[in-house]
Amino acid sequence: MSYAPTLIDNVFGGIRPAARALNKAASTIQSWHETGTIPQKHWNDIIIAAAEFGHILTAESFFPLSPQVPAQHGYSFDKPHCLSITDFHRVDIENLLELGGHYLDLSVQKSTREGPLRGKTLVNLFFENSTRTEKSFELAGKRLGADVISMNIGSSSVKKGETLLDTATTLNAMNPDLLVVRHGASGAPALLAQKLSCAVINAGDGMHAHPTQALLDALTLRQKLQETGQKIDKRDIGGLRIAICGDILHSRVARSNVQLLNILGADLRLIGPPTLIPIGAENWGVDIFHDMETGLEGCDVIMMLRLQLERMNGAFVPSKREYYHYHGLTREKLAYAKPGALVMHPGPMNRGVEISSDVADDPEISLITRQVEAGVAMRMAILHALSEAQNRAQIKAAS
Numbered sequence: 001m002s003y004a005p006t007l008i009d010n011v012f013g014g015i016r017p018a019a020r021a022l023n024k025a026a027s028t029i030q031s032w033h034e035t036g037t038i039p040q041k042h043w044n045d046i047i048i049a050a051a052e053f054g055h056i057l058t059a060e061s062f063f064p065l066s067p068q069v070p071a072q073h074g075y076s077f078d079k080p081h082c083l084s085i086t087d088f089h090r091v092d093i094e095n096l097l098e099l100g101g102h103y104l105d106l107s108v109q110k111s112t113r114e115g116p117l118r119g120k121t122l123v124n125l126f127f128e129n130s131t132r133t134e135k136s137f138e139l140a141g142k143r144l145g146a147d148v149i150s151m152n153i154g155s156s157s158v159k160k161g162e163t164l165l166d167t168a169t170t171l172n173a174m175n176p177d178l179l180v181v182r183h184g185a186s187g188a189p190a191l192l193a194q195k196l197s198c199a200v201i202n203a204g205d206g207m208h209a210h211p212t213q214a215l216l217d218a219l220t221l222r223q224k225l226q227e228t229g230q231k232i233d234k235r236d237i238g239g240l241r242i243a244i245c246g247d248i249l250h251s252r253v254a255r256s257n258v259q260l261l262n263i264l265g266a267d268l269r270l271i272g273p274p275t276l277i278p279i280g281a282e283n284w285g286v287d288i289f290h291d292m293e294t295g296l297e298g299c300d301v302i303m304m305l306r307l308q309l310e311r312m313n314g315a316f317v318p319s320k321r322e323y324y325h326y327h328g329l330t331r332e333k334l335a336y337a338k339p340g341a342l343v344m345h346p347g348p349m350n351r352g353v354e355i356s357s358d359v360a361d362d363p364e365i366s367l368i369t370r371q372v373e374a375g376v377a378m379r380m381a382i383l384h385a386l387s388e389a390q391n392r393a394q395i396k397a398a399s
């Protein structure tokens with residue numbers, strides 16, 4: 001998994017000799033050593049420099065042929081499901097992010113050689129519409145070698161409760177190994193996890209949780225921070241002030257991100273009109289603001305959220321126009337945050353409602369396209385980790 005330290009130590013004889021041979025700052029080599037991976041744009045230079053040290057490297061030297069879920073100091077990922085961030089300890093999250101980073105580095109590859117999910121069946125069960133999440137799980141499953149079936153069930157044709165249990169019975173007969181489920185009712189994936197014998201992954205349930213989105217957001221941020229080459233101690237998410245803005249009340253993305261970013265130690269803020277801040281949010285480990293000017297002060301990262309009109313049964317904002325005026329992220333409001341602050345959005349975006357196009361489309365500050373890219377890598381990591389945990393549990397049960 002962490003190939004970089006081995007390569008730096010065995011080929012070049014350590015960080016300093018590697019820095020000299022590659023004509024790079026020792027801090028850069030040290031960051032590769034610590035993160036375990038080397039950005040692809042440097043591979044060519046390294047292959048050339050290594051030849052002078054008598055080592056013949058190829059592109060494959062930069063990723064292990066059979067990626068492994070990290071297992072250090074007796075730790076191994078043993079969670080049977082991915083239902084909520086609260087099910088994970090920090091070590092699980094760090095390891096999932098590390099594996100996600102590995103798959104992000106490999107994204108040039110169309111599929112992994114070994115196909116760690118070969119022979120497994122992944123069922124995608126979406127009771128609510130999705131573009132990014134469903135397609136990225138489908139792609140992730142295929143890249144890992146699984147057989148993937150996607151069942152798109154229009155929300156209107158399905159009633160909650162009994163129908164969900166009926167669906168569970170049907171699914172059990174199909175014998176999937178992994179089930180990705182999105183449902184309008186909070187707790188639906190947890191209910192399926194109780195009824196089925198496969199690993200269940202929550203791809204968004206009501207307003208409750210969207211753990212894989214929070215993980216991919218963290219992966220996107222980490223990757224960006226690593227590239228900016230700041231000092232290592234300041235590079236981590238724990239050193240950042242992050243604002244989550246907009247319709248927090250109806251957002252499962254906000255809830256999962258608050259949980260994850262709190263575990264990683266970020267300084268968190270929620271910004272939104274009082275009608276869109278949930279009751280009790282003051283106990284979530286965040287500071288709450290109602291106006292963008294004070295809320296964005298000193299922020300390194302701004303996560304914007306969609307106004308989730310489909311979940312609103314009443315008027316929560318006077319009009320979209322007024323909402324944009326007070327809470328939409330424009331260049332003017334961005335100036336309240338730290339210079340160079342990064343902008344994120346889980347999508348789908350409503351341009352001119354929560355965000356202006358010039359902010360969303362500015363590649364210098366917007367991470368929105370990168371979030372989609374990281375989505376596939378992070379979901380590969382989650383599927384891989386759950387599948388290995390499942391294999392270990394099955395071997396244990398059989399012995």
Ligand code: NCD
Nearest residue numbers: 132133204253306346347348
């Ligand atoms: C989010 C969702 O479905 O919760 N989108 C996503 O997964 N990319 C956010 C949203 O719908 O606004």
